[in-house]
Structures are given as C-alpha cells and as structure tokens.
Amino acid sequence: MKEEVSFEAVKEIFTDYLKEHKHRKTPERYAILERINAFEGHFNAEVLYNIMLKDYRVSLATVYNTLELLLDCKLIIKHQLGGQFAQYEKAFGNNTHNHLICTSCGKVKEFTDKQLRISIQSRKFAHFYSTHYTLYLYGLCHKCKAKLKNTES
C-alpha cells in the first residue's frame, strides 16, 4: 500500500533542486532533511528544532529556512490547522491523505480513500493546473461527541 521511497532518492531530489536554484548544499540542510525523513506524521518547526538540537547545533532560523526550501521542491507539505503554528509533514513515501479534524478538541486524524482521491484528482479546470490537494473534514471525534451528549442532558 505504502510506496517506500529510499532516503537516497529523496536526497537526490533535494540536491537537484538546490543545484538548479543555485542554493548551497550545506550539511545543516541535509541534517534537517534526515530528521524529517525519520519522522512519522505531522510535526512543527519547534519540534523539529528540538530534535535537531539533540545531536546537532542549528538555529531555529535555519530550520525555517530549510523548511521553506523543502516546501518549494514539494518534499514536504505545510498545513495551517490550528492557527497558532504551522504543521508540516513529509510528502514522500506517503500516499495523499485526507484529514479529519475535531472542532472540539482539535485532534487530527488521517485517512486515505482511493475513490475519493480519484474523484478529486480527475477534476479538470480550464485555466488551472492542479498539482496536489488537501481535504479537511471538520466535525466531532468519537470522544467529543460522547462528551457533548452528556452535557446536553
């Protein structure tokens, strides 16, 4: 189901991107990509920064700078869910997936649906060339739904 993409291939994509855009191949950038590769699910800049600090000396500014580059070459996806901070997730070796967001507790769950994906991706536009999409379904998770029932009397 999940197509494995080797880290070597990912690095190559990044290297090609850096070369093409005349950006430098600094060790910091590869170190950050490495940590992201090891990550499962969502993360934010702060979390990534703290993971980096465990065994690497970087600044938060560099983390943001690198995230920007990775975003640009489509190796990661950015989500602005809560409003407070941005969430990121790697876009390689990951099927396109959709998000269920509980409007009560804010919890985010992912799901994949091939049929739905086909429906969305097959939609063509006269003057727009779509490359990817994100679908957010808002509602109540099981727990919050139950909680609400209790308070309603």
Add this chain to the structure above:
Amino acid sequence: MKEEVSFEAVKEIFTDYLKEHKHRKTPERYAILERINAFEGHFNAEVLYNIMLKDYRVSLATVYNTLELLLDCKLIIKHQLGGQFAQYEKAFGNNTHNHLICTSCGKVKEFTDKQLRISIQSRKFAHFYSTHYTLYLYGLCHKCKAKLKNTES
C-alpha cells in the same frame, strides 16, 4: 443556484445563538455581522476592522471576539491559507465551495462542483461525525503557468 438568505434570517440565527449561550446582544456584534453580510468573498480581521472604523468605533479585540462567536455558530468559515493571517468568509447564502490556490502568486479562486460535494459528503466514518469540509486544490493559475513557460528553457 445561489440561495439568498435574508439578513433578517441571519440576524435571527445569531440572536438565537447569543441567547442560548447567555451572551449579550451588543450593538457592536450586530454592526460587525452587518458589514460581513455586505461582503463578497474572503476577508480578514484587519480588513473588517478598517471597514468598521469608517462609521463605527470598535476595537480590533472586539472584532476578533465577534468573529469567534460567528465561527462558533457557523455563520462564517475560517481559512488558514497563507500562514500570515486567517481569512474568513460568510457561510450563509453561499454554497459549499472549493478553493483553487495558485502556489506561485497565491491567488485564490472558488468553484462549486455538485458531484464532488456529494462524493465528499457521502463518505461515512466509524468514529467521526463530520459536519463540513474544505477542499484546497493547489497548482498554477493560467497566468503563472504562462510566466513559468517563458522563464524555462
């Protein structure tokens, strides 16, 4: 196609909501709702605040406060597109629509697609009770696509 919802009806929804939640019916809140009603398309807190200032004395804090209430009673929808500031749009007299977002210039265009809406809304989940959704399609708008072709090669 577009179902007109009278402002009176909208006000009533808001009034009911305020009453039910034991919030006060202040003139500021209705004045803000009025300006939103007159609005077409997306807006943000700052823009709304400036419009208010033209003929009403309010603080930005009250604008945010009221937006929060309107969000809670589902009269408006909040989008976190750019990352900088939140975008809002009224949810009344407006069909559920999807968004095309140009990753180059950031322009947002809306479209409706009944078939797609049905596909998404009919998806059921074992432990999640979805109430609404937002679909963002990312890609290149006509203009940016043309621009990119020129710089290439």
Add this chain to the structure above:
DNA sequence: TTTGTTGCAAAACGTTTGCAGCCTC
C-alpha cells in the same frame, strides 16, 4: 575570492489577554 548561509538576537506579525469602565440583562 565571492557571496550564499549560518547563529544569534532583536523585530515583526497577527492574535490574545488584562484591566478599568461601561452597558446588557
């Protein structure tokens, strides 16, 4: 050698909060 990138700290940004006074209820 050139100049893009770094770490650091300070600034910027949208949004939230604390507080005294005001005004619904």
Add this chain to the structure above:
DNA sequence: GAGGCTGCAAACGTTTTGCAACAAA
C-alpha cells in the same frame, strides 16, 4: 446591580529579519 463586554495597550508565540562571521563554490 451584577457581571459580561468594551476599548485600549501591553503581552503573547510563531516566524522573519539584520548582521557579522563562516564556508561552499
């Protein structure tokens, strides 16, 4: 009259920026 709501300004937390030192090309 009680307490929710207001305006104001200061605070917040995430992200960006300015700058001198550094290092990739």
